[in-house]
Amino acid sequence: MRLSEPDSARLAGTPPAPSYLTDGTTVMSWLNTRDHKRVGVMFLIAVIAAFFLGAIFALTLRMKLLQPGPFLMDALSYNRLFTLHGIVMIFLFLIPSIPSAFGNFVLPLMIGARDVAFPRINLASFYLYLAGAAIAIYGMVHGGADTGWTFYTPSSRSSSACSSSGSRPSSRA
Amino acid sequence: MNELLRRLLFLPDQASTFARDIDQLHFFVILTTFAVSTAVGLTAIFFFILYRRRSDTQTTPHIEPPVWMEALFVIVPLFFFLLWFFIGFAEFVRQQTPPSDSMDVYVMGKKWMWKFAYPDGPNAINVLRVPAGRNVRLLMTSRDVIHSFYVPEFRMKKDVLPGRYTDQWFNAVEPGRYQILCAEYCGAGHSIMRGEVIVMRPQDYEDWLASQKRGLASRQDGAPTLFDFAPPLGNLVEQGKRVAAEQGCFKCHSTDGTRHIGPTWLDLYHRRERLNDGKLIDADEAYLTRSMMDPAQEVVDGFQPVMPSFEGKISGPEVAALVEYIKSLQSDAVRTGPSEGPAYAPVRTR
Ligand SMILES: [Cu+2]
Numbered sequence: 228m229r230l231s232e233p234d235s236a237r238l239a240g241t242p243p244a245p246s247y248l249t250d251g252t253t254v255m256s257w258l259n260t261r262d263h264k265r266v267g268v269m270f271l272i273a274v275i276a277a278f279f280l281g282a283i284f285a286l287t288l289r290m291k292l293l294q295p296g297p298f299l300m301d302a303l304s305y306n307r308l309f310t311l312h313g314i315v316m317i318f319l320f321l322i323p324s325i326p327s328a329f330g331n332f333v334l335p336l337m338i339g340a341r342d343v344a345f346p347r348i349n350l351a352s353f354y355l356y357l358a359g360a361a362i363a364i365y366g367m368v369h370g371g372a373d374t375g376w377t378f379y380t381p382s383s384r385s386s387s388a389c390s391s392s393g394s395r396p397s398s399r400a
Numbered sequence: 401m402n403e404l405l406r407r408l409l410f411l412p413d414q415a416s417t418f419a420r421d422i423d424q425l426h427f428f429v430i431l432t433t434f435a436v437s438t439a440v441g442l443t444a445i446f447f448f449i450l451y452r453r454r455s456d457t458q459t460t461p462h463i464e465p466p467v468w469m470e471a472l473f474v475i476v477p478l479f480f481f482l483l484w485f486f487i488g489f490a491e492f493v494r495q496q497t498p499p500s501d502s503m504d505v506y507v508m509g510k511k512w513m514w515k516f517a518y519p520d521g522p523n524a525i526n527v528l529r530v531p532a533g534r535n536v537r538l539l540m541t542s543r544d545v546i547h548s549f550y551v552p553e554f555r556m557k558k559d560v561l562p563g564r565y566t567d568q569w570f571n572a573v574e575p576g577r578y579q580i581l582c583a584e585y586c587g588a589g590h591s592i593m594r595g596e597v598i599v600m601r602p603q604d605y606e607d608w609l610a611s612q613k614r615g616l617a618s619r620q621d622g623a624p625t626l627f628d629f630a631p632p633l634g635n636l637v638e639q640g641k642r643v644a645a646e647q648g649c650f651k652c653h654s655t656d657g658t659r660h661i662g663p664t665w666l667d668l669y670h671r672r673e674r675l676n677d678g679k680l681i682d683a684d685e686a687y688l689t690r691s692m693m694d695p696a697q698e699v700v701d702g703f704q705p706v707m708p709s710f711e712g713k714i715s716g717p718e719v720a721a722l723v724e725y726i727k728s729l730q731s732d733a734v735r736t737g738p739s740e741g742p743a744y745a746p747v748r749t750r
Contacts, residue, residue, distance in 0.1 A: 382545035
């Protein structure tokens with residue numbers, strides 16, 4: 228293996244940039260930040276919160292399984308709960324976790340950029356995530372979908388939560 | 401080794417001819433990935449310590465690996481993944497190709513039960529009886545939503561879809577009782593959508609079949625029993641003929657080999673049919689069903705796409721009956737006795 232000269236010598240003269248942790252300590256300095264690392268950290272906190280929410284649902288599901296038959300909740304609530312668990316874990320935790328939290332934090336460092344290309348849009352994406360999460364959870368709790376997060380038809384079409392007209396699908400086969 | 405790993409991983413018994421091969425591939429994959437990921441993890445920890453930052457201004461050196469090393473890191477994993485793919489693909493093809501001597505059982509999934517119909521025998525709900533050591537082909541369809549027919553001991557799982565047939569074959573080695581589970585979430589009763597495969601010694605199976613046929617004959621004029629809410633309707637082939645007449649199939653299809661508006665049904669089953677895009681297909685159950693549900697999709701060469709779709713017009717059991725009828729139209733018909741009715745009554749939904 229060929230090792231090139233370490234460039235520590237070149238960097239030795241420049242003063243280190245202020246740490247993203249000490250560059251402003253008020254709440255507003257975080258909520259209004261354009262620093263990719265701070266946005267990444269805020270995403271990390273948000274997705275971890277979503278993860279815990281999903282985990283609470285999961286633990287409730289497992290608790291129900293302590294005993295067969297109706298225990299703690301009936302079949303419909305169980306199905307709604309695992310749908311809620313699935314949606315929170317997939318759409319609010321799994322999908323945003325890697326690109327939004329780690330992607331924001333480390334990707335600009337890895338490619339040597341100062342920040343992401345559009346820092347304001349980057350911050351806006353965080354607030355959009357929060358709004359989207361709130362709408363998703365409200366819709367789920369309010370409507371009570373029991374289809375699983377994959378929403379397979381034709382099963383999902385016959386779910387009470389998904390057919391607005393209340394019509395059942397034609398069972399043809 | 402096989403048995404030890406099976407127990408270590410808490411896998412169920414290996415009760416079909418596929419089970420061992422599938423498990424062997426499974427063990428090969430997980431042992432390899434387990435060994436490699438452990439090695440990668442340990443190397444990462446070792447490097448963390450070896451190359452830790454020793455001073456504030458230290459930066460990492462730029463490392464360029466030689467080409468052969470990069471090639472090694474690409475080719476070795478690629479080799480393993482392709483190997484697994486080919487082993488898995490061969491196994492998949494084997495599972496998808498029922499041997500020609502297999503016995504057929506019709507399966508219908510429905511919220512929330514499994515119904516079985518033997519072309520030459522009785523019907524059953526949630527209990528599938530098969531002889532050990534025989535190839536059995538399941539022709540499966542669903543009445544409502546997507547289900548999945550899963551027998552863990554046989555390492556066999558296949559989706560069961562409405563408006564379409566899927567098939568699946570197996571050969572159970574040991575007499576015994578094995579659980580059937582539904583492996584596709586299908587609503588409130590999904591968890592109780594269970595059945596049982598009872599694998600019998602061949603002689604016991606024949607005895608059971610004979611007794612069932614006697615029972616069917618005597619029960620047909622008696623009062624229906626609890627498990628009889630779909631009384632047998634007699635001969636599947638006869639039924640298919642009736643449905644074909646009712647639906648007007650004979651306006652366009654002949655059964656004596658003459659060409660009409662549509663192709664003849666004589667010897668249609670397993671005919672190598674040329675489509676208008678030049679493709680050669682095998683007229684199996686799935687194709688016959690597709691031809692009724694979506695005729696414009698595959699148009700036979702030399703014919704106009706004028707056949708209307710019968711989707712929604714004929715029910716699953718009627719399709720099964722039509723398919724059995726078309727299968728019976730062989731110029732050198734070997735079929736001896738007529739087959740008995742399916743487990744389900746052809747319920748007209750509209
Ligand atoms: Cu099911």
